[in-house]
Amino acid sequence: MMTVSRTLFFVLFLAIFGSLESKAQVLESTPIEEEEEPKKPIRERFYFGGNLGAQFGDYTLINVAPLVGFKITDRWSIGTQATYSYVNIRYSNYRYEDNIYGGSLFSRYFIFENFFAHAATETLNGNWAGTGSRFNVNSIFVGGGYMYRIGSKAGFGITAMFNLLPSVYSPYRNPIINAGFTFGL
Numbered sequence: 001m002m003t004v005s006r007t008l009f010f011v012l013f014l015a016i017f018g019s020l021e022s023k024a025q026v027l028e029s030t031p032i033e034e035e036e037e038p039k040k041p042i043r044e045r046f047y048f049g050g051n052l053g054a055q056f057g058d059y060t061l062i063n064v065a066p067l068v069g070f071k072i073t074d075r076w077s078i079g080t081q082a083t084y085s086y087v088n089i090r091y092s093n094y095r096y097e098d099n100i101y102g103g104s105l106f107s108r109y110f111i112f113e114n115f116f117a118h119a120a121t122e123t124l125n126g127n128w129a130g131t132g133s134r135f136n137v138n139s140i141f142v143g144g145g146y147m148y149r150i151g152s153k154a155g156f157g158i159t160a161m162f163n164l165l166p167s168v169y170s171p172y173r174n175p176i177i178n179a180g181f182t183f184g185l
Contacts, residue, residue, distance in 0.1 A: 045071040049157075049182035050081065060088040065180075067106075075110040083124065085171070100126035100171065102136070110147075117144050118159055128169035139172065140164040147182070154183050 050066035062085065069079030081104045089096040102124035110116045120141045127134050143161030150156060159178045163170060 040071075044184075047071065047077070047079075047182055047184035049180055051178055051180035058090050060086070062086045067180075067182075069106075069108070069182075076108070078105070078107050080105055081120075081122075083122070087126075087171075098127050100124055111144075114147050114149065115144065116147060118142070118161060120161070124171065126169075126171075131169075135169075137167055137169045137171075138165055139167075139170060141176065143175070147185075149185070153185055154181065155185055156181055 047069045048067070049069075051063065052065075053061065053063035055061045063083070064085075065081055065083045067079055067081035069077045071077045083100075083102050083104065085100040087096065087098050087100060102122060104120045104122035106118065106120035108116050108118050118141070120139075122139045122141065123136050124139075125134055125136050128137060141161040141163055143159060145157055145159035147155045147157045157180060161176045161178070162174045163172050163176060166172075166174070
């Protein structure tokens with residue numbers, strides 16, 4: 001049931017933002033000719049990037065999250081992101097160590113040149129809080145961000161999101177702030 005609701009949410013999000021990009025027709029007695037943009041080759045519509053993170057000490061976290069995106073239009077893109085995290089927590093007599101992995105699907109729409117809306121669904125697999133068995137934790141994120149452009153093909157992005165499916169086992173606490181690089185914009 002959870003998978004169906006996530007899928008419906010993602011499809012609904014894509015439909016809403018896809019319709020924002022479509023152009024309205026003006027009904028007049030004479031047709032208006034519109035100048036079409038030349039279509040970019042498919043290989044030029046892909047972009048790559050991701051996030052890297054690390055924290056050391058009593059709470060050690062190492063995170064790697066590469067992503068691949070595809071530009072549907074100049075403003076709207078969809079993509080996928082893989083995630084791997086190593087967690088090692090040491091407090092007094094408490095010890096917890098785990099390798100967490102998973103992936104996500106996302107959609108991003110640039111409202112203005114550098115500001116974007118962002119939605120994603122993610123599934124992570126881990127031995128959450130030392131429960132003794134591995135299981136999935138699902139999240140749905142909504143939020144937005146800012147892309148600082150570096151030249152015409154790269155950028156540094158900061159995203160602020162909220163998890164709409166908080167869980168005791170979720171590694172996230174709202175708000176979630178991510179930063180990373182993107183190449184191929």
